[in-house]
Amino acid sequence: MNKKAKRRLVVMGGIIAIAMLVIVAIAGAGGSASSVTVADVATGSYQGKKVQASGVVVADSIEKDGARVTFDIAPEDESGAPNPSVRLRVGYEGALPATFGAGVVAICTGDVDNPPFLNCTEMVTKCPSKYESAEGSLTVKGLLDQADAMLFEDTKVCGYVEGDVNDASSAIRFTIESQGATLNVVYSGGLDEQIADGVAVVVSGHLDSDGNFVATEQPAIDASITK
Template identity: 65%
Template sequence: MNKKAKRRLVVVGGIVVIAMLVIVAIAGGGQAASSLSIGDVLGGGYEGKKVQVSGSVVAGSITAEGSSATFRIAPEDGDASQALTVTYDGALPATFGAGVVAVCTGTVTDGALDAAEMVTKCPSKYESAEGSLTVSGLLEQGDAMVGKDTRVCGYVRGEVASVDADHRFTIESQGAELKVRYDGGLDEGIFDGVAVVVTGSLGEDGVFTASEQPAIDEAVSE
């Protein structure tokens, strides 16, 4: 083998080694998250590691400031004693809220999960509007309906907001409008123009607070 061939072989070999090092570095940087239970994370040993954890969002645990939200998730079997604190810096989807199953991916920091990604699993709910009041019918009764459990139906008007907003959406029927609050997750099929049935009560401030997940009217569409 002449000198030129040897030199060419050395150069090619060096390129191959460099390419392998780059591939290993990329593979290490994009390491997949380990799928763990809440109990696993709380048990320790995962500090600084990338993990994926799912659990039910604990009612009353959600706080939001600017684009950052903090909440706790507990095992879906209802064992709230193993709640894990999650911080999430991003826009909260309308499907997020108390009782919703949140799948969170991020890094364990000081025993909590600093989530970079989050998806929610909220069961769809359909219900008939039969026997419910229209918005106009509810408001016409005025103070007599404040604090009373009832069902009201109408069409969603405008945007649907996340759980950290003053109210989630507005419904309209028979020319009257009503703001609706709800601290749980909403079905992804609820958006502008969709007919819904909401169970809850009217507050003194004129806002209707839903006591359960608002349902899509199974018999009506616009």
């Protein structure tokens, strides 16, 4: 083998070695996240590490600043409610799932800062399905026809979701329609992912002075209603 051929092999070997080191470095940087509990992150030494933690989104902890949302997650107690004694602050920048809201289980993956703060880059939410009969509930038109008498009175209203379903950072979560009348629904909790445009729902709550319906429970799907 002549000197040029040997030199070429040495150069090619060096290039391959550098490429392998780069691949290994990239793979290491994007390695799999460690599955940990909220308490692990809150009390452990995970600064700079990539983790996946899940917990219930704590009510009144959601704050939105432009495209960035911050919120607290906490472990579930025996009833499925968040245990407020241990919390982890999470920051997420991106499109929120429509199911996101207070009380929903959020599975968050990202890097930990100190003090314990999770910079979330991937999020999955889980909200249990809820079904309820519309029997005994008012239509939107029926509610609005007696709006003065029904103001702040606990009741149920049924209708079909009309248009987009927003995440919990929006003032209006979705709009429902029945008998030609429409009503905006305010709700900050988690939603079943099946709730979307055209789906029949039953919502418990009350009419407020702004003409919105404030849901006090997770809106339910009524599969028995046909449009």
